[in-house]
Amino acid sequence: MFEEPSHFILTVEGLTVSFDGFKAVDGLNLYIAPNECRVIIGPNGAGKTTVLDLICGRTKATGGSVRFRDMELLKMREDQIVHAGVGRKFQTPSVYEDLTVFENLEISYPKGHGVFGALAFRRDAAVRDRIRDIAEQIFLDDSLEKKAGLLSHGQKQWLEIGMLLIQDPQLLMLDEPVAGMSVAERRKTAELLNRIIQDRSVIVIEHDMSFVEDIATRVTVLHQGKLLSEGSLAHVKADPRVAEVYLGH
Amino acid sequence: MRLSFSASDPGLRRQIIGLALLAALLLVALPLGLDAFRLNLFGKYLCFAFVAIGLVLCWGMGGILSLGQGVFFGLGGYAMAMYLKLEASTPEATKIQSTPGIPDFMDWNQLKALPLWWEPFHSLPFTLIAIIALPVAFAFIIGTAMFRRRVGGVYFAIITQAIAAIATILIIGQQGYTGGVNGITDLRTLHGWDIRPDSARVTLYFVCAGLLLLAAVLALFVQRSKLGRILIAMRDQEDRVRFSGYDVAAFKTFVFCLGAVFASVGGAMFTLQVGFMSPTIVGIVPSIEMVIFCAVGGRLSVIGAVYGALLVNLARTSFSESFPELWLFGLGALFIAVVMAFPSGLAGVWVERIEPLLARLLRRKTTTPADPNAPEAPEPAPLTRDAAGRRPGAATLNALSTNPLPATPMTDAAARAAL
Ligand SMILES: Nc1ncnc2c1ncn2[C@@H]1O[C@H](COP(=O)(O)OP(=O)(O)OP(=O)(O)O)[C@@H](O)[C@H]1O
Ligand SMILES: [Mg+2]
Numbered sequence: 235m236f237e238e239p240s241h242f243i244l245t246v247e248g249l250t251v252s253f254d255g256f257k258a259v260d261g262l263n264l265y266i267a268p269n270e271c272r273v274i275i276g277p278n279g280a281g282k283t284t285v286l287d288l289i290c291g292r293t294k295a296t297g298g299s300v301r302f303r304d305m306e307l308l309k310m311r312e313d314q315i316v317h318a319g320v321g322r323k324f325q326t327p328s329v330y331e332d333l334t335v336f337e338n339l340e341i342s343y344p345k346g347h348g349v350f351g352a353l354a355f356r357r358d359a360a361v362r363d364r365i366r367d368i369a370e371q372i373f374l375d376d377s378l379e380k381k382a383g384l385l386s387h388g389q390k391q392w393l394e395i396g397m398l399l400i401q402d403p404q405l406l407m408l409d410e411p412v413a414g415m416s417v418a419e420r421r422k423t424a425e426l427l428n429r430i431i432q433d434r435s436v437i438v439i440e441h442d443m444s445f446v447e448d449i450a451t452r453v454t455v456l457h458q459g460k461l462l463s464e465g466s467l468a469h470v471k472a473d474p475r476v477a478e479v480y481l482g483h
Numbered sequence: 484m485r486l487s488f489s490a491s492d493p494g495l496r497r498q499i500i501g502l503a504l505l506a507a508l509l510l511v512a513l514p515l516g517l518d519a520f521r522l523n524l525f526g527k528y529l530c531f532a533f534v535a536i537g538l539v540l541c542w543g544m545g546g547i548l549s550l551g552q553g554v555f556f557g558l559g560g561y562a563m564a565m566y567l568k569l570e571a572s573t574p575e576a577t578k579i580q581s582t583p584g585i586p587d588f589m590d591w592n593q594l595k596a597l598p599l600w601w602e603p604f605h606s607l608p609f610t611l612i613a614i615i616a617l618p619v620a621f622a623f624i625i626g627t628a629m630f631r632r633r634v635g636g637v638y639f640a641i642i643t644q645a646i647a648a649i650a651t652i653l654i655i656g657q658q659g660y661t662g663g664v665n666g667i668t669d670l671r672t673l674h675g676w677d678i679r680p681d682s683a684r685v686t687l688y689f690v691c692a693g694l695l696l697l698a699a700v701l702a703l704f705v706q707r708s709k710l711g712r713i714l715i716a717m718r719d720q721e722d723r724v725r726f727s728g729y730d731v732a733a734f735k736t737f738v739f740c741l742g743a744v745f746a747s748v749g750g751a752m753f754t755l756q757v758g759f760m761s762p763t764i765v766g767i768v769p770s771i772e773m774v775i776f777c778a779v780g781g782r783l784s785v786i787g788a789v790y791g792a793l794l795v796n797l798a799r800t801s802f803s804e805s806f807p808e809l810w811l812f813g814l815g816a817l818f819i820a821v822v823m824a825f826p827s828g829l830a831g832v833w834v835e836r837i838e839p840l841l842a843r844l845l846r847r848k849t850t851t852p853a854d855p856n857a858p859e860a861p862e863p864a865p866l867t868r869d870a871a872g873r874r875p876g877a878a879t880l881n882a883l884s885t886n887p888l889p890a891t892p893m894t895d896a897a898a899r900a901a902l
Contacts, residue, residue, distance in 0.1 A: 313730045324722070328722065329723070330720055330723070332719060333712055338716075341716055342728075347730075348730075349710065352709045353708050394723075
């Protein structure tokens, strides 16, 4: 990477975290360009989820820097990072099971996020229209009044993606969005992702290679917390070190 | 809120009917059916309903189990008691003391002057502000310290319980400043108005009932707002809420402060109606009892919490008159029974069993759509009958108490329920 760092929307340098001496992420550099869709792959326990945790502030880094536009994320609180424009989907679908699909989306609507703002929040036409619009995109427009707990696994994944979309983040981070989905659901999700990655940067963690092929601009391979290989999917597939790691696993 | 909205929202309709029935019970049925003595007793029960409403927001919705609400009840109660005590301790009324003009218990403890921090409680406006501001400040400090450090669940419950224990020890230990284990007694007038005669007690009952209805309306407003839904979301998926851009600690602190204010107002009304305040209402056992009122009523239902507080207290009065030593066992058994058999309490029974039954009966009897006055409240009737002395509540509790359980599982179960 020899381009000017300011060209990137996200610049991760020397990122390190150690859990009681075990370095789950070790001196990682990562540069994400605007409108890029980066896929991170790697064997189980490689530290992929931890990288996302560090970027969004869920885990505190031991060292390094994470710059998003012109902000240092490592110094910010989780909710401030969200408001700066970073959205995060978890590996296991996290939706509010006791609330309806509508209410799930409404909570993520980027208004009334303070205590008193939430008290005064009104469900006006703009809110309703936006929620309906998002629900259509995530194939849930018929289930708005359904409790989220009653959705199928795949629908929960979509709902969580919808909850991020409604925030309109500039950087979207998705942890295994198609895990546990049927083939048909996978196809629909790929189509959904291809649509929503158009005007933002996306980091996706995924194991499914055909899915990666569908969406990736570039691929980063992580192994034992370190960057193993980076480039186009064809490039990393041809890298003998990558083959070794995956075969050895 | 527009009215057109209400027609399409069964939840709101149910809440309005529930509020109206509660208001009818508290403001009409009870005052008509009870003598001044019994009415005053119910006024005392209502004070605990304030706490239960606060716990619905904190615990039922937000998942924050506080086992120290007695502390906030005590803050309001003691603030009010200090004001009343100072008013009762005029130099003329206390001229036989070695230092006239200070509260009697201070004189007994050889204090020579009023402590500085008692001085502002000469003023009624200051006292009224303190009843709101003290619990807010205290809850804010505890809340910020705990929630920013991500202390939650059982740990939070245990810490609040420890705070309740510390508060009791402090009050009892600092006898000269607090009245010690006897509390602050012999209270007489509020701004010159004698609070002891029956007529005053009836007035105070109405003030208490009015404030309680106000608190219920406020709590329902919070419950229905987006903040209410965020509380539920936080309880189930705290991280998802955090990464949807909310400062989770701020929301928890807010609802904890709100619960503290409700408890404090209840405490102040308690002092006024009972005529004293003592550390026995601040400690661990009363704090746990308050959680039980809320659980019995239904921890997600504001209105249910009021009935829970009324019924359990009524049962306590009836039951502990006859078998004082068994009351705690009975209460523990009741709590376990409710948690196991009716996790959403009285409110759950009402919504799941009684409402459908009423609806079916109504549909059979009339062809016209349901008239809002038609569903008769089941609660008012038994309550007034209880008060007349027949005590049906005691019978159920008697049955429960034949199977005595150790008192400790109560705390255990309370802590587990928080998870
Ligand atoms: N909070 C933590 N404390 C201690 N160790 C942790 C913590 N979080 C992650 N780890 C460890 O760090 C390593 C990387 O975990 P991570 O979840 O990032 O892997 P991953 O690449 O996402 O794997 P998978 O493909 O299974 O999701 C694992 O060995 C894990 O046990
Ligand atoms: Mg992972």
